[in-house]
Amino acid sequence: MQVLIWKQLSVRRRAAVLARPASAAQPDRAAVVARIFAAVRREGDAALRRFTRQFDGARLRSLQVTAAEFAAAERVLGRADHAALRTAWRNLRRFHRAQRPRPLRVTTTPGVVCEKVVRPIDRIGLYVPGGSAPLFSTALMLGVPSQLAGNPVRVLCTPPDRAGRINPWILCAAQLCGLTEVYKVGGAQAIAALACGTTSVPRCDKIFGPGNAFVTEAKLQASRAGTAIDLPAGPSEVMVVADDRARPDLVAADLLSQAEHGPDSQVLLVAYSVRFASRVQAELARQLAVLPRRAIAQRALAGSRLLVASGAEAAVAIANAYAPEHLILQVADPRALLAGVTAAGSVFLGAWTPESLGDYASGTNHVLPTAGWARAISGLGLADFHRTMTVQEASPRGLQRLGPVVERLARAENLAAHQRAVRVRLHLLSR
Amino acid sequence: MQVLIWKQLSVRRRAAVLARPASAAQPDRAAVVARIFAAVRREGDAALRRFTRQFDGARLRSLQVTAAEFAAAERVLGRADHAALRTAWRNLRRFHRAQRPRPLRVTTTPGVVCEKVVRPIDRIGLYVPGGSAPLFSTALMLGVPSQLAGNPVRVLCTPPDRAGRINPWILCAAQLCGLTEVYKVGGAQAIAALACGTTSVPRCDKIFGPGNAFVTEAKLQASRAGTAIDLPAGPSEVMVVADDRARPDLVAADLLSQAEHGPDSQVLLVAYSVRFASRVQAELARQLAVLPRRAIAQRALAGSRLLVASGAEAAVAIANAYAPEHLILQVADPRALLAGVTAAGSVFLGAWTPESLGDYASGTNHVLPTAGWARAISGLGLADFHRTMTVQEASPRGLQRLGPVVERLARAENLAAHQRAVRVRLHLLSR
Numbered sequence: 001m002q003v004l005i006w007k008q009l010s011v012r013r014r015a016a017v018l019a020r021p022a023s024a025a026q027p028d029r030a031a032v033v034a035r036i037f038a039a040v041r042r043e044g045d046a047a048l049r050r051f052t053r054q055f056d057g058a059r060l061r062s063l064q065v066t067a068a069e070f071a072a073a074e075r076v077l078g079r080a081d082h083a084a085l086r087t088a089w090r091n092l093r094r095f096h097r098a099q100r101p102r103p104l105r106v107t108t109t110p111g112v113v114c115e116k117v118v119r120p121i122d123r124i125g126l127y128v129p130g131g132s133a134p135l136f137s138t139a140l141m142l143g144v145p146s147q148l149a150g151n152p153v154r155v156l157c158t159p160p161d162r163a164g165r166i167n168p169w170i171l172c173a174a175q176l177c178g179l180t181e182v183y184k185v186g187g188a189q190a191i192a193a194l195a196c197g198t199t200s201v202p203r204c205d206k207i208f209g210p211g212n213a214f215v216t217e218a219k220l221q222a223s224r225a226g227t228a229i230d231l232p233a234g235p236s237e238v239m240v241v242a243d244d245r246a247r248p249d250l251v252a253a254d255l256l257s258q259a260e261h262g263p264d265s266q267v268l269l270v271a272y273s274v275r276f277a278s279r280v281q282a283e284l285a286r287q288l289a290v291l292p293r294r295a296i297a298q299r300a301l302a303g304s305r306l307l308v309a310s311g312a313e314a315a316v317a318i319a320n321a322y323a324p325e326h327l328i329l330q331v332a333d334p335r336a337l338l339a340g341v342t343a344a345g346s347v348f349l350g351a352w353t354p355e356s357l358g359d360y361a362s363g364t365n366h367v368l369p370t371a372g373w374a375r376a377i378s379g380l381g382l383a384d385f386h387r388t389m390t391v392q393e394a395s396p397r398g399l400q401r402l403g404p405v406v407e408r409l410a411r412a413e414n415l416a417a418h419q420r421a422v423r424v425r426l427h428l429l430s431r
Numbered sequence: 432m433q434v435l436i437w438k439q440l441s442v443r444r445r446a447a448v449l450a451r452p453a454s455a456a457q458p459d460r461a462a463v464v465a466r467i468f469a470a471v472r473r474e475g476d477a478a479l480r481r482f483t484r485q486f487d488g489a490r491l492r493s494l495q496v497t498a499a500e501f502a503a504a505e506r507v508l509g510r511a512d513h514a515a516l517r518t519a520w521r522n523l524r525r526f527h528r529a530q531r532p533r534p535l536r537v538t539t540t541p542g543v544v545c546e547k548v549v550r551p552i553d554r555i556g557l558y559v560p561g562g563s564a565p566l567f568s569t570a571l572m573l574g575v576p577s578q579l580a581g582n583p584v585r586v587l588c589t590p591p592d593r594a595g596r597i598n599p600w601i602l603c604a605a606q607l608c609g610l611t612e613v614y615k616v617g618g619a620q621a622i623a624a625l626a627c628g629t630t631s632v633p634r635c636d637k638i639f640g641p642g643n644a645f646v647t648e649a650k651l652q653a654s655r656a657g658t659a660i661d662l663p664a665g666p667s668e669v670m671v672v673a674d675d676r677a678r679p680d681l682v683a684a685d686l687l688s689q690a691e692h693g694p695d696s697q698v699l700l701v702a703y704s705v706r707f708a709s710r711v712q713a714e715l716a717r718q719l720a721v722l723p724r725r726a727i728a729q730r731a732l733a734g735s736r737l738l739v740a741s742g743a744e745a746a747v748a749i750a751n752a753y754a755p756e757h758l759i760l761q762v763a764d765p766r767a768l769l770a771g772v773t774a775a776g777s778v779f780l781g782a783w784t785p786e787s788l789g790d791y792a793s794g795t796n797h798v799l800p801t802a803g804w805a806r807a808i809s810g811l812g813l814a815d816f817h818r819t820m821t822v823q824e825a826s827p828r829g830l831q832r833l834g835p836v837v838e839r840l841a842r843a844e845n846l847a848a849h850q851r852a853v854r855v856r857l858h859l860l861s862r
Binding site for chain 2 (some may be wrong): 009020033080083084085087088091094095098099104106108109112114117119121123126134135136137142167170205206220224226227228247249250253254256257259261281287293294297334338341342343344345346347348349350351352353354355356357358359360361362363364365371372373374375376377378379381383387388389390391392395396398399402404405406408409410412413414415416417418420422423424425428429
């Protein structure tokens with residue numbers, strides 16, 4: 001890991017330094033996923049069972065988690081475990097409840113009322129990855145807003161282990177969120193099931209949740225076929241902006257907590273001096289040595305950057321250009337910097353707010369835009385589980401006022417039937 | 432056009448009746464668009480000029496509309512034309528201004544504050560189709576919310592005619608919305624320019640606006656490459672629910688105003704009696720005869736449906752199953768029906784609210800979800816021109832309260848560095 005002084009880099013080099021590594025091109029991934037979709041469409045549950053045997057090594061009779069399995073999971077966790085889950089759930093509820101989309105009513109012209117009304121989406125499908133780390137926190141992040149939205153159908157899919165079991169933490173998180181319909185199916189086949197529907201798994205209107213490259217490809221194919229999806233998922237990222245008064249050990253700890261996610265995690269430091277950056281570098285080496293997932297973290301650090309900016313303004317410009325998923329501001333006055341930040345998924349202010357807080361329990365959602373999507377896309381929120389409809393109602397007087405305007409505009413667009421739909425009404429009213 | 436009695440249809444037949452016709456499969460469309468992207472990336476403005484010559488028949492020196500061209504356009508429109516545009520613009524402003532996303536601040540745990548902050552997207556690209564009908568109303572629908580959001584870079588692309596000119600109504604609509612940067616480029620090449628950037632056209636973070644199948648394909652490819660897009664566009668649709676007290680002539684006029692959009696427009700009537708449906712059918716034939724765009728409307732009507740439901744409840748169920756872009760409720764108590772409607776783009780209440788009102792000037796946005804996307808996606812609104820970031824800040828006391836919970840959850844997910852980022856801080860605080 002090299003310390004790079006931003007001022008000394010050419011424009012081209014700067015762009016390269018902030019570029020995300022291109023994901024390994026796998027032209028056959030799309031074809032593999034398309035075949036999985038076709039099989040799930042054709043054979044339904046039988047295909048899900050076959051893929052689960054093939055990819056997860058589990059032979060399942062029933063795909064759905066039973067009440068007995070939920071009860072057993074609850075007994076596995078201790079009292080303090082349940083309390084911790086409940087605290088995270090409660091904070092998520094508090095922050096998401098405040099996001100409830102507002103209905104709206106505006107009189108735009110006397111006699112013409114426009115409204116926005118809000119409805120929960122009917123059927124939502126949630127996906128929680130399994131694998132090396134059972135991410136039950138993701139079950140909370142998806143489960144809480146769907147519980148608050150009150151979507152009539154709420155389904156969770158997650159892959160089983162070789163013995164056909166779901167991690168008990170995931171089941172307890174699901175239960176807290178009132179998710180009683182949980183299916184033991186993962187990967188692209190889970191997304192195909194949620195998009196197409198099978199005898200067991202209901203077809204959904206929108207699919208949420210992160211996953212590996214096959215899951216992401218499956219979500220794109222689902223979206224092309226008419227099922228909505230949440231946001232494009234990619235490798236996780238953190239950028240830490242730290243001034244010279246920050247503690248290098250805390251900065252290094254935050255960088256490492258991102259690096260352990262996976263070898264493709266992105267980790268960037270923006271320091272205000274070479275000296276501070278070098279101290280962080282030394283801390284990284286020291287702390288890495290004691291991490292259980294150090295092999296993963298080391299690979300992530302190999303692709304990471306330690307940048308030196310000439311001050312707060314330059315640091316904010318770098319952050320906005322990169323648009324990180326997570327942005328940690330360990331500086332003397334983080335709120336002053338925040339005012340200039342325009343593109344980030346979630347921002348962590350000050351020395352006492354590590355990213356882990358937001359990953360689990362502060363109340364913010366950890367499903368966030370990666371890969372620079374923060375330039376245009378927001379992290380998951382309660383509104384994503386609703387849709388809004390606009391409504392308008394004109395009184396006879398309202399139509400008489402606004403109708404002639406509409407007639408003129410429709411004529412200018414050569415849309416005579418649009419004009420006519422107004423004119424026949426105005427004729428009726430003028431009789 | 433046949434009158435179909437819903438009660439008498441099998442489940443399979445019902446699904447077929449409400450299914451959108453599959454869009455003509457064009458496997459080479461994706462390849463054509465990919466080649467256009469590659470050319471624009473490689474050659475920039477030169478490629479834009481070449482494609483504009485090839486597809487629009489116009490030889491352009493400068494791609495950007497000049498101040499003189501804006502001034503000339505303004506002189507073409509009459510005083511009443513300008514007033515009509517301004518009324519539409521004003522109503523759109525009134526309704527969209529009320530949608531301004533709220534910032535948010537919640538204390539979730541004593542000492543832990545979570546926030547949502549709102550930022551306009553930096554660079555947005557707007558696309559307005561040209562072709563047979565110059566849809567300046569779309570320029571207003573995209574321009575007004577971007578003007579209210581105050582996006583720092585706002586660009587509009589629209590194809591020129593063979594003489595290299597842009598329709599004066601489009602330029603006047605753009606000017607009303609403060610859109611001074613307008614480029615004479617259309618089709619997939621316009622989307623490629625907005626996604627990749629050229630010497631003339633700035634690269635944008637998000638692209639908005641409808642278009643033909645090539646434009647839609649180009650937006651999908653832009654989205655795969657990292658540029659956000661608004662919503663998937665498809666052929667326009669209307670469903671009219673009408674009880675026996677509605678006027679068949681008004682219902683027919685509304686159906687025709689949709690049918691004239693294009694031969695693939697979707698037009699559905701849900702009546703409460705065969706007798707009423709037949710009267711609408713007769714009106715359609717009568718009114719069709721006098722329409723200038725009757726060839727188009729006739730082809731759209733050929734694929735349309737006249738359904739007879741057994742009453743209000745059944746009608747609402749049909750509407751929700753179809754999830755129309757536009758839903759017109761010409762019934763005695765439209766608000767009673769609205770309460771049950773969960774999936775539609777925009778709803779028009781009562782006899783005096785033709786769809787044309789919302790297409791131009793009521794104040795609602797006419798960029799709406801088609802093809803059943805209304806089940807999960809909302810029409811365009813002010814929020815789509817912003818992104819939100821979440822923010823959290825813990826005090827030492829806040830971290831001491833919430834930290835142990837986060838430690839326990841991180842450990843359960845086998846993420847030791849996440850746990851450690853909290854623990855090193857708690858150690859510091861306990862000294």
